[in-house]
Amino acid sequence: MRKLGLLAAALGLTLAACGGATTTTDGDEGATSSGGGRLDVVKSRGQLICGVDGGIPGFSFVDESGTYMGLDVDVCKAVAAAVLGDAEAVEYRRLDSTERFTALSGGEVDVLSRNTTWTISRDTSVGLEFAPTTFFDGQGMLVKTDSGITSLEDFAGKAICVETGTTTELNLTDQMRQLTVDFEPVVFQDADAAYAAYSEGRCEGMTSDKSQLVARRSTLPNPDEHVLLEVTMSKEPLGPVTTNNDSAWFDVVKWTTYGLIQAEEFGITADNVATFEGTDNPDIARFLGQEGTLGTDMGLPNDFMAQVIAQVGNYGEIYERNVGADSEFALERGQNALWTEGGLMYSPPFR
């Protein structure tokens, strides 16, 4: 009985110890969302809490030294650099796709940068605010080069591997029904299993988001023997997300994201941003906070974009180093090119 009492005491102590540790770390977050101004909370905390996935090649992963990297992660860093002047002042919280929205609306994270597709229902009924898209993804189809398949119509009577329970599966069936192509869907619970089946020749095609297909293609035994078809079956605009009813904070995230795109359009990079000191181009001077009050109007330091670009780079640099030419994936810019180069990346004017 004595031992039982001891165990019960241990139990109580453990809970108290963990609980105690909790209140100190989470205490300030709690006060945040009730107070309203998330921007002030982030400033007073001195750290941005950013929700990421932590396991998506090119978007968020952990490198050998334990630091988070990727396109989603760089967006977090940009926001931190804008608000706090330090791109490293970020705490990354790994979120599963099911809990990401509750974590955001519950105030556990300040901003969600986790491959989230912008849809009307999420924007309205879930109560989210979608900042500008940082990656235009779309559902694609991976086939073997020697299979002779060049379009979706060629899949009549052939098998396609797909992950079950995703919008990917629904899009595929919708698209094929429209084309009246009678194909055989082979569904898998798990992405790893689906790709393994595809590489073993269980199906002729493998469908998923293009960014995923490209990342996975480099893991197949002979990457050069596989090719992405020139079809896009769905629109998947991915970008950072905040909650409703906090316009000041949403503006910060929104204009920081636009700023990344605008910087690329201006041709300002991490390397050359210092050379624009005292520029005679009034647009750039305003953009970098040398003139006007664009930053201070938003509650940020006036040179917030100069900080972001110096520490993180512009959108083009972020894209190329994480998923583009400078990465393993060598993904074309495509829809993610600037509007001036035939893409969809467009920032409203900074004035």
Next chain:
Amino acid sequence: MTSATPDSFSSARPDAISLGPVAWAKKNLFSDWFNSVLTVVIVTTFGSGLFRLVSWALTTAQWGAIPNNFGLFMTGTFPSALYPRIWALLAIVCGLAGLSWGVLGRNVSTLFSRSVLIGLAVVCAFIILFPPTRPSSLKLLPMVALVAVAAAAGRQVARKFPGVGQLLSLAWFLSYFVALWLIGGGLGLTRVSTNDWGGLVLTLFTAVSGIALCFPLGLLLALGRRSALPIVRWLSTGYIELVRGVPLVALLFMGQVMIPLFLPLGSRPDRILRAIIALALFSAAYLAENVRAGLQAVPRGQNEAAASLGLNTPMTLGFIVLPQALKIAIPAIVGQFISLFQDTTLLSIVGLAELLGIGKSILANPTYLGRYAEVYLFLAVIFWFFCYAMSLASRKIEEKLNTDH
């Protein structure tokens, strides 16, 4: 063989000694055509499988992902400047484990018997030779030495002061809080947010906490279910049946997603704490049934004998019934602990960077894309090591507590 009479045993013995390997194989593996075919088929199937695995591991496999990320596997995104704290924790655990071993083995004639020495040699050889862990794990050799030294010291001390075992239990109990302090910081150490706990440290921490919490809870539930008081019985039965009818994943999601909705914003418990509670509540229901099976196996006469000696209910329970019941239930209880340890992998789907979760992050690193087999095999070896250690310990405890002769 066990049922052999002394006569047949003594007559079989000289036979066994004179049997050479060829004769042994002929007797046991090739006694008739059917056994011969079976032997050949099994040996070729397993042999070729093993050969392929070994040749894959030595030639095709690219083990770089593991040594380069060894720190991540062990501690997740724990700041590397604070690694000495983790080493200190490991040293404490190794020292205590060695001492416990010495104290438990105080009556054995030699602590380092040949099989133990072989075991230690295998562990050292594994640390030195296993390619994936080579650079960082050489520091593990002093830890093995520490276990051995502590064991020898513990044995000497225990022979002089037999009461030292009690102190050791207390030391293990306190070491949990020292671990919490070393990992989490505070009280003079730099704080590490639970967000940065990860890898094997997180897996072990959640498993140990879960086990420590679920055992007393399961015990109480089992007693409650057999209680004579109807409300206690109904509540315990209701809880057990409710939790056993819900998958663990559902409980974990409820912990991560629903608990924050019920509580006011300021008092949101830590994610790791939520996960530990969900794990413990889940395992407690299963453990309760294991303990109940043990309780039912204790003959009624034991209760009656205790009552006739004038023992009251708590004494009967504490001194007569529970020791016997728990002894019977040890294999099932340890089985439950092992499954709890493995269930911690589910934490990766609620966003905690335990072993499997950090493995996923490492696999998303473009440098290590497609290294699934290597990473998952490495994780499997780690899990096997700890689960096997647990079942070995349970077998030792069973032997020690065995009173049937």
